[in-house]
Amino acid sequence: MFSPLTVLIVLLVYFGLLFLLAQWVEGKSKLSQKISGSPLVYGLSLAVYATSWTYYGSVGKAASSGMLFATVYIGPTLTMILWWQIMRRMVRIKNRYRITSIADFISARYDHSASLAALAACAALVGSTPYIALQIKSVVATFNIITNTTGTSASWVQDQIGPIAVILMIAFTIMFGVRKLDPTERHQGMITAVAVESIVKLAAFLACGIFITFIAHNGLADLFYNTKAMGHNLEEIITLSGSGETPYATWATYLLLSMSAIMFLPRQFHVAVVENSDEKHIATAMWLFPLYVLLISIFVVPIALDGLRIGFAKSMADTYVLRLPMWYNRPWLTMFVYIGGVSAAVSMVMISSMTLATMLSNHILLPIIGAVKPLGFLRRHLIRLKWFGVTFVILTGYAFNVAVGDSFMLVNMGMISFAAALQFAPVILGGIFWEGGNKKGAKLALGSGFAIWFYTLVVPAFAQSGWAFESIWQHGLFGIELLKPEALFGMATMDPLSQSVFWSMFFNIGLYVTGSMLSETKATGLTLARDFVNIMERSSKPIYMSGKATIDLTTKTKSIVTALTRYVDSGDAGTMFVSSLRRVGLSGRRKVSLNELAELLGEVEKTLAGAVGAAEAHTAIMAADIYTEEERAKLSNMYAEILADLKLTPGELKRRVDYYKERESLLSHQATELEERVKVRTVELEAANTELEAFSYSVSHDLRAPLRAIDGFSMALIEDYADKLDKEGLNFLDRVRGASQRMGELIDDILTLSHMTRLEVERETIDLSEIVLEIIIAIRERDPDTIVDVTIQPDIKAEADPRLVKLMLENIVGNAWKFSASGAAPKVTFQTEEALGETWFVVRDNGAGFDMQYADKLFQAFARLHTQDEFEGTGIGLAIVDRVIRKHGGQIRAESQVGEGAAFFFKL
Amino acid sequence: MYQIVRFLKTRSFAVLLFHFGVLLFNWPLLSLPSKGGGTSIFTYLIVTWTVLVVLLILVGQSIRHGERSGEGD
Known part of the structure; x- marks a missing residue:
């Protein structure tokens, strides 16, 4: 219908526009920040759930298994009812512990266990990579459908569309999401692009559905009638869940898997938890997403029926959405539907590969680098490690697609992947609602759950694809009938997927509970467990903020004084301790908080440093073993929280502390210098002032004598020589007297003013x-x-x-x-x-x-x-x-x- | 009206609605429209689902309204 080059150019223009949008959103304009921080963007980004597997595959599923496809969407709708209760907890925990992925979340809850994080990361990689293969497969297959209708030989673009798509996906993922290191692991540009892709795929699917139902036919009733008229029995097509023997069990299993997938698929966890910027957005998402999936599901059955009515093979039902507009000769609708499908695939690949790359680099590669010393230099190239992660994940997906093609495994990978995500549910939900869950229980749960998942779902898929494990699949491990993967322990009454879910959950939940109850929880793990479970309490504050005075100071006093007596006699040790107590304001206290104890020890250390030097004083206090194990753990968490709140790397924190120390020392030096200068100036000023006052007083005082003489002699002249002076002369003398009297008054006033300042x-x-x-x-x-x-x-x-x-x-x-x-x-x-x-x-x-x-x-x-x-x-x-x-x-x-x-x- | 809004955003209502939802979309209730086959199961699922989405819209809006007026949950 279209030339390969045309399709490629349209796709490049579409993704180019998305990239420009992402760039703009990450800018600082008010509008872009308003858009990126909108609850609608958050709600729509959750629709990354609707991948090309559901975009194309739901019609295929409807053609083969009736309404079973709807469980994939109804399940998340049911989960959304409890979204506000569950997701708010997870978002708060994410904010407090700076969680970057689902593996990081599990590790943070269970005593920061590196092995649990690695196990979760490996499981996520194994579960998701074939799913990525499925997306690549859909992009390539649909490209060939809309470009190959003339029967002419395939062009170069058609031949190479797989590698081109892979290269573009890697480039987009790195450009959108892993361009720079972000300590919060939030990517607003990428999430906005995903939200736009969600709108496009919904609009495209609805456009196709509306066209078929209301333009090609006169509504739903007309379509049903026409389908029947073509000899199809609707009752046989629109069943609950196909022709299986246990339709309700299959239905319930699909529902359960979909309910957990919306939260625990690594990409869903990433968009719902890690990318959440405001917990209030959850309230919008809890209706926007169910509305989205309802709308995208409404036309699935009509499209499937019309495909069957026209006579398309049932095996092609996965591509009815694309083939029907082509059959009705609607090129632009076809192109729109194709872009919708590519949007579904690309958004899933971008988010999945990004979060998987984060898990791969943080929980698998970095521990390996830490263990193998010659690789230590790689720590400085974290961003390149992530680029490598993205490339590795997408290329592995592509290689998987090339190797297995249309195998049973790939076709069923959607549900196999959902079943893998379900294994995270007990340790995460248990972790946020049950304080008793511990590291041992979590390891047993994840280990057993993933082992049974692999044995009951992946092994049969491998066997049916003809690669390996055929003997195990047919006869069970070591030929033991009870260990047949699809009828484990003889359970043959359920479909393979349902029995896998049953047994994996049986062992996963069972071992989580019993393992946790039978093993002791470390103090550090217990503190974390309480913090996770009580995250919603209003009084729940970061550990370092809680300042309850519960530590008995009497016992600590003995340890501290004993430590001091190694260097000074007991009298001096007592004095040092008492003076330190006074300086930190703890005199007379019997109980102190951990924070106060830490401050007291810091003060004691400083006091001792004055005697034995800083290094030795530090060693002495550390060796004194003053903190209990629990206090030490709390203190460690306190520092971790402070560091997390500051959003700084430890290196950056150290540099800043050094900078502030240096600045403080400089400032205090300058302050002392200034104080000295002020003192000198004040003394000089006071002396000058006294001199000035004395001068003005003496001047004023000394002026009075000559003035009195002037006034007196003028008076004498008037009295004794009035007859010898003419009228003008007498007038002059009067003026001389008046002036001298005024000057006398002036001097009196100045003297009063001067005198008054001294009073x-x-x-x-x-x-x-x-x-x-x-x-x-x-x-x-x-x-x-x-x-x-x-x-x-x-x-x-x-x-x-x-x-x-x-x-x-x-x-x-x-x-x-x-x-x-x-x-x-x-x-x-x-x-x-x-x-x-x-x-x-x-x-x-x-x-x-x-x-x-x-x-x-x-x-x-x-x-x-x-x-x-x-x-x-x-x-x-x-x-x-x-x-x-x-x-x-x-x-x-x-x-x-x-x-x-x-x-x-x-x-x- | 205010009472309804307050009830909609409580944890109790969420748990109640969740259980109703699970019941409505599972055996045995699901077996009733399934007997009719064909369009009846399609209609049942779409209508029930739509009602659930409408209720979720009301719950979501009640929560946002409560958050704006500082009531919280």
């Missing part, structure tokens, strides 16, 4: 109203001719220095009198007022006022807002007021308008 504030309760009254009486005596209406609110009290406050009030009240005296009805009030939510003392007048734009200059020394002719003054008064207020730690502000008086608000 200490001595607070006592004073009656401000009384002081203001005294001041008003004094002013009235000096200026009896001016009538000013003065109002004083009685009993205004404050805690302040009486001398300083009087000085301040003399200036403020004096100013109010002075600036209002020339008005028509001068008025001065002293009262308290509420402003800005606080109580203020206020002196208010209705005098000349001032322009508020100069308010900032009001309290500066020598700053005057009126001329000397308008109002007399030195410009020091408000500076004194400001100084007094500040000495009391109070505040002052002024409000005024020219010609409408002024108000001074202050607090002490």
Whole structure:
């Protein structure tokens, strides 16, 4: 129908667009982050479950076994009911322990067992690689179907489509998912691409189904009728699970396998757990995914029926989805369906090979590299190891496809793979719901489960494909009838798949429970078990956060002091210990938490290091064996959690600690230097200040004598020589006197200001109203001719220095009198007022006022807002007021308008 | 309505629904439509499945609504 080159170009363009989308999603734009963090993307990515085996194979299964195909989708729907309860636990555990794969999860639960991780990784590899072969096979087979209709000789592209597909799959997987090392093992770009592929394959399948049901026929009833009209018996086609002897057992087995597959197939675990960015997404996935699988299943039966109606061979039923649009001559629908099928295959291959590569490198290759010293250099090439892993997994799948082709094994690989995934279920579900499950039980469970799976499913598949084990398959191991793989222990009443599931689960669960109960759990394993099982408790915190004081300090004291007495006498050892206790704030405590004990030991070590050096002190404390085994394990977990929370490699952590230590030492050195400098500067400043005060005082004081002389002699001239001087001369002498008196007042004010700075504030309760009254009486005596209406609110009290406050009030009240005296009805009030939510003392007048734009200059020394002719003054008064207020730690502000008086608000 | 939403997102409802689901899609209940054969088993499965999906949509939305309003499970 299409030329090979056309199909290849369409595919390249499609995947090129997906790659650009993945690149964009991994960028930093808000929209891309919104899309990648969307619950819809998470829900759709779970549809990687629908591989080409289900995309094409479900129609094949419907043609041969009726509705049995539906179990593959109904099973996950049933699991989804409990998804919120189960998956949330797994996601929280993943977040806490930085889980990277299903093998990593099992290892983390069972005391970080490397052997369990390796066993799980091997099982996942063995179970999944043939499944990858199936995907490659579907891509190649369907490519040949849509490009080979003319009967002409195959082109180069057709001949080489297998290797081309493999190379493209390896390239896409590395580019999408393993381009760089990601400590969280999350790949938002790749997951978004998988979500888009899920939409494409659903849309393509629905397009095909809708076309056949509603365009090629007039609905479902018409299709059923037409099928019957062609002589097909619907009752024989649409059965529950084919013509087997035990339809309900087969049905239940398929259902059980599918229920577990949605969680425990390595690729499903990866997208559902490892790639989850927000546990709330699980709530969306639990309806979106069942809706997806319902929609993709609705047209399976109509497509199968139409294929049979037309007369396509039953053996070709796997490709009816593609062949029917071709038969109806709908090229673009054919191309769309083909792209949907390739999407199903490629998304499965990408996710599977990525997670398998992670397991291969982390749990198989790295332990081997650790054991074989000459290979140690490979540790530095982790990313290349993963690339190798991806290439190895896909190439092995391809080699398997080339070698076994249409064999029985490959055709049945879907369910064989599901049965392998089921073996993970007891150790994972037991691990998150039962504290009693331990490493021994898990090893026995996985070991026995996979052994029976291999013996009862893989061995017969190998035998029926004609490669090996034929004798075992037919006569049982060592010729023992009871050990026949498909009728183990004589159980011949079930179909081979059901009996395999029964026996593998019988031994898997049985040995998990008995093995766990009969063997002792190590303290470290027990702590992990409790943490896994109780992960949902609200109080469940990381181990290092739980600070319960449960460790008896008395027994620890003896061990610590004994350790110290190896280097110092018992008296000094006691002193060292007590001082360390005091420094970490544990004096008088009987019980301490592990965290506090660790801090105490660190302090003791530091104290001892002062005597014997850091290295020796560390050795001494370590050798003292102060921690119990359980405490040591908890401490180790504590560090592991801190490291995991920091998302740092141990090497990076060490570098940062070194950096911070160096920085701290530098900073503390600089701080000491700065403190020294500040001390020196303060002493210098104080000396300079004292000198300045002494200087200003003496200058002011010394100036008064000549001023008195000027004033005195001018006065003498006026009194004794008035008759000899003319009017102008007398006027000059008056001016000389006026100027010298003003200068005298100025000097007095400066001396007051200078004197006041040296005074200490001595607070006592004073009656401000009384002081203001005294001041008003004094002013009235000096200026009896001016009538000013003065109002004083009685009993205004404050805690302040009486001398300083009087000085301040003399200036403020004096100013109010002075600036209002020339008005028509001068008025001065002293009262308290509420402003800005606080109580203020206020002196208010209705005098000349001032322009508020100069308010900032009001309290500066020598700053005057009126001329000397308008109002007399030195410009020091408000500076004194400001100084007094500040000495009391109070505040002052002024409000005024020219010609409408002024108000001074202050607090002490 | 609020009571229904609260019930839908409880663990008890999930366990109940799971058991009902397992029963509805297994022997012996499955044997009833199977007797009719042909389209009856097809119709039974699709209808039951659709009802289950609708219930899951309600449960999922109830949980998300509860999470948004800070109730949790």
